[in-house]
Amino acid sequence: MTKKIIRINEATIRFAGDSGDGMQLTGTRFTEATAIVGNDLKTIPNYPSEIRAPLGTLAGVSAFQLMFGSQQVFTPGDLPDTLVAMNPAALKVHLKDLKKGGTILANANAFTAKNLKMAHWENNPLEDGSLEGYTVYSIEMSKLVGKALEDSDLTSKGIERTKNMFALGVLFWMYNRPIEPTEAWLRKKFGKNPAIAEANITAMKTGFNYGETTEIFTTSYAVDKADLPKGKYRNITGNVAVAYGLVAAAKKAGKELFLGSYPITPASEILHTLSGLRNYGVKTFQAEDEIAGISAAIGAAYAGDLACTTTSGPGMALKTEAIGLAIITELPLVIVNVQRGGPSTGMPTKMEQSDLFQAVLGRNSDAPIPVIAAQDPADCFNCAFEAARIALKYMTPVIVLTDGYLGQGSGPWQIPDPKDLPEIKISHPDSSARGENGFMPYARDENETRPWAIPGTPGLEHRIGGLEKENISGMVSQDPANHQLMTDIRARKVQNLTQEIPALEVCGDSKGELIVIGWGSTHGSIHVAVDRARKAGKSVSHIHLRWISPFPADLKEICDNFDEILIPEVNSGQLSLLLRSELLRPIQQLNKVRGEPFRASEIENKINEILG
Amino acid sequence: MSETIQGIEELNLTRKDFVPGNEVRWCPGCGDYSVLANMQKTLPVLGVKKENYAFISGIGCSSRFPYYMDTYGFHSIHGRAPAIASGVKLANPDLAVWVITGDGDGFSIGGNHMIHVLRRNIDLNIVLFNNRIYGLTKGQYSPTSKLGMKTKSSPFGSVDRPFNPSSIALGANATFIARALDVDAKGLQNSIKRAQRHKGASFIEVYQNCVIFNDGEFADLENKATRPDKALFVVHGEPMIFGKERDKGIIMKDNHPKVVTLGGDWSEKDLLVHDETNSIITNLLLEMTFDPLNPTPFGILRAVEEPTYNDMLVSQIKNVTETLGKGTLEDLFYSGDVWEVK
Numbered sequence: 001m002t003k004k005i006i007r008i009n010e011a012t013i014r015f016a017g018d019s020g021d022g023m024q025l026t027g028t029r030f031t032e033a034t035a036i037v038g039n040d041l042k043t044i045p046n047y048p049s050e051i052r053a054p055l056g057t058l059a060g061v062s063a064f065q066l067m068f069g070s071q072q073v074f075t076p077g078d079l080p081d082t083l084v085a086m087n088p089a090a091l092k093v094h095l096k097d098l099k100k101g102g103t104i105l106a107n108a109n110a111f112t113a114k115n116l117k118m119a120h121w122e123n124n125p126l127e128d129g130s131l132e133g134y135t136v137y138s139i140e141m142s143k144l145v146g147k148a149l150e151d152s153d154l155t156s157k158g159i160e161r162t163k164n165m166f167a168l169g170v171l172f173w174m175y176n177r178p179i180e181p182t183e184a185w186l187r188k189k190f191g192k193n194p195a196i197a198e199a200n201i202t203a204m205k206t207g208f209n210y211g212e213t214t215e216i217f218t219t220s221y222a223v224d225k226a227d228l229p230k231g232k233y234r235n236i237t238g239n240v241a242v243a244y245g246l247v248a249a250a251k252k253a254g255k256e257l258f259l260g261s262y263p264i265t266p267a268s269e270i271l272h273t274l275s276g277l278r279n280y281g282v283k284t285f286q287a288e289d290e291i292a293g294i295s296a297a298i299g300a301a302y303a304g305d306l307a308c309t310t311t312s313g314p315g316m317a318l319k320t321e322a323i324g325l326a327i328i329t330e331l332p333l334v335i336v337n338v339q340r341g342g343p344s345t346g347m348p349t350k351m352e353q354s355d356l357f358q359a360v361l362g363r364n365s366d367a368p369i370p371v372i373a374a375q376d377p378a379d380c381f382n383c384a385f386e387a388a389r390i391a392l393k394y395m396t397p398v399i400v401l402t403d404g405y406l407g408q409g410s411g412p413w414q415i416p417d418p419k420d421l422p423e424i425k426i427s428h429p430d431s432s433a434r435g436e437n438g439f440m441p442y443a444r445d446e447n448e449t450r451p452w453a454i455p456g457t458p459g460l461e462h463r464i465g466g467l468e469k470e471n472i473s474g475m476v477s478q479d480p481a482n483h484q485l486m487t488d489i490r491a492r493k494v495q496n497l498t499q500e501i502p503a504l505e506v507c508g509d510s511k512g513e514l515i516v517i518g519w520g521s522t523h524g525s526i527h528v529a530v531d532r533a534r535k536a537g538k539s540v541s542h543i544h545l546r547w548i549s550p551f552p553a554d555l556k557e558i559c560d561n562f563d564e565i566l567i568p569e570v571n572s573g574q575l576s577l578l579l580r581s582e583l584l585r586p587i588q589q590l591n592k593v594r595g596e597p598f599r600a601s602e603i604e605n606k607i608n609e610i611l612g
Numbered sequence: 613m614s615e616t617i618q619g620i621e622e623l624n625l626t627r628k629d630f631v632p633g634n635e636v637r638w639c640p641g642c643g644d645y646s647v648l649a650n651m652q653k654t655l656p657v658l659g660v661k662k663e664n665y666a667f668i669s670g671i672g673c674s675s676r677f678p679y680y681m682d683t684y685g686f687h688s689i690h691g692r693a694p695a696i697a698s699g700v701k702l703a704n705p706d707l708a709v710w711v712i713t714g715d716g717d718g719f720s721i722g723g724n725h726m727i728h729v730l731r732r733n734i735d736l737n738i739v740l741f742n743n744r745i746y747g748l749t750k751g752q753y754s755p756t757s758k759l760g761m762k763t764k765s766s767p768f769g770s771v772d773r774p775f776n777p778s779s780i781a782l783g784a785n786a787t788f789i790a791r792a793l794d795v796d797a798k799g800l801q802n803s804i805k806r807a808q809r810h811k812g813a814s815f816i817e818v819y820q821n822c823v824i825f826n827d828g829e830f831a832d833l834e835n836k837a838t839r840p841d842k843a844l845f846v847v848h849g850e851p852m853i854f855g856k857e858r859d860k861g862i863i864m865k866d867n868h869p870k871v872v873t874l875g876g877d878w879s880e881k882d883l884l885v886h887d888e889t890n891s892i893i894t895n896l897l898l899e900m901t902f903d904p905l906n907p908t909p910f911g912i913l914r915a916v917e918e919p920t921y922n923d924m925l926v927s928q929i930k931n932v933t934e935t936l937g938k939g940t941l942e943d944l945f946y947s948g949d950v951w952e953v954k
Contacts, residue, residue: 226953236948244945248944278929278932279933279939281938285699288695291695293695296696301699307699321689322692325688418941418942421941455664455707456684458662465678465679465687466671466687467687475634
């Protein structure tokens, strides 16, 4: 039988199963194969905060979604075309999102009476006709891998575990992806246990062949290479991109990189990545708590390293006092907050953009700090690099905001030529900086930046600290006029950064009825929504802020050319509030806090509502 | 440390090199003056270049210390000095890093950092000024204040049981523990010297009198007339002898340390001998701290060599670099599956 291959422009797939079913791994392998084929893509994981919630329950469902296409892909897709459901709970949780007429690939063996009951299905949906309107492939995956591996030395439990590779194999066939990269990856991953590697490979091939040979599948899909800018690419998550950006900045600055950090979801992968880079001279310090993480980083900055600390919202709360110390001592420091749902412990594995106030305003006293926000996983590299460059050049802590969606989601990264990355020039004063009255640790250059004198430099012995210091001399000072001066300088130092911020890029016309302003990970959804609305003839444009503190100098002027402003945010309106006081104009809001990013359609609907 | 390379004479440093121009603002009669003077007196002879000293402190009266030393210094935030100092040392292992803290700073708000810096054995020298009171906030009880103590925040007497900081240090696996009295210049100087020479986290507990809010807390120990009978100054390898006439010693009886009088039934060979490498002896000495029947021990209570965190980090970086080769940005960027768009 010859099978049809249909060319499509894009597809969205969601892998869902029990948290022990290996859905994140399956999704990641599909992503890598898709990247290698040359499609553009974006991914998003969605998993519970429990490591292993009770088997088969709705709470224990873990999912991974990706969208890939032959054109630029800005989001991981709204509604999936294909849903892989490894058990009844996965189907129950995710069926509502599946596109009308979409495809379901289910492991029929998991649809037992017990599992159906746990997932609150009255009848087996694979059999009772309720899935009419979808294309359902109900496959006995457990049974098929059991048969394929009956000669294997693995336990029956071990064999059962390979069923995700079977599902992956079917999808590789269905979407015409190569299996070889995953084969090589499995052999490397299970190098010490070849039996497991081979069993997984067999399961994957069984799945692939199942698609190829059985008659239930008649069609497979092909997605052409995306027309991406020329260059070399790899897939990267936001967390890894942050780590690489920091390493790159350290190299460009001729500095050693120091990370003081404490594990926290969803930021820990930055610590993991950097701790594996000892041969890049990276020093990682897993501290006893969040406060010690940033404190050690501040110490390392004082002693001359490029220092950083990485965390998520609750950890930021703990670091707050130390951030104030870095501000008053004017030390370079990169603080990365991979935001998650809150307050308090909140929803650790779900994304949110609700730490913007905390970043911009959340300290005692007037404590201004530059804040930069990444807009997609690959952009996390640029933001981390830029934050480090600014921190070192202006002697200031800088906050980088990403979120769980960016940090753990992925997309292709056009690998930069290290030669093209900006050099970061640093000068440390030497003994000659000591004048008649000693060394002046708070002397100012043209940017009002103070000198970074490193302990160990003869003659420049000086003291810094959390007590207010006299400008220039650095002596402890409680003088009212000096405190006013130092407060003003700290504010000006941040404001001066506008000279570093490139002109905002207006996506769409530079004049019109509506401007949509976004920041952070909403970039993809806003871009798609505005694009669709413009194609439908609406007068709408989009700008996306990377720097939120300070705001870009041209922001107001751009906004003046539009009648209305809309700010979609995954919080209750934080940028809206900040921008109202900046622009002194009414702003329309679109907010949701459901632990998930916007769908483009949600933003599109709001645009249509405003523009009628 | 530069100590081994640089001859002591060559450095040609004196006490004056460590005295900055600004005035010291502790209360007249405060025990902190003595620690400062002895520090300034001892640092010049340790063979460390002046610019390689860094003093890191938290918050409290004692934490103003870095402002009174003409060295690199960082007066930081409450309780976090051990963490900040850890970063300083890891960024530049050539520095001789000192942490100055108090009983509130180091063992209340910063207790977590203290136990972990000691556990990790980062090569820092920590001086705890223990005056058993909060001074800078004007007189509240601290985690080392005695039960029942009346203070501004415990007008009817404290119901808060104290602990013994040096016992915590031992519990945290500290490799060096010393205790000194603010008025005992010799003991202070010896502790400072030994701490600087010790590779690893060194912990010095100084009993320090707060002349305003807790005056006389250590009166029996500080008073020259009563001190010999109340304090036991231990020396490694020597029997535990004390008393004005050097006629008293410590023996073990029924699994407890007990004071005996030499002459008569007891001679020196019956006495416990101090061994700073034996944690059982250290613990026994520390248990004597609050025991009214025993003298309070001072001196180098513990000193053992263990690998330091900073050395292990440096050698791990070296070893991994030798094995994997020095990483370049190209290596890093291309470490995943790469494809090309032509």
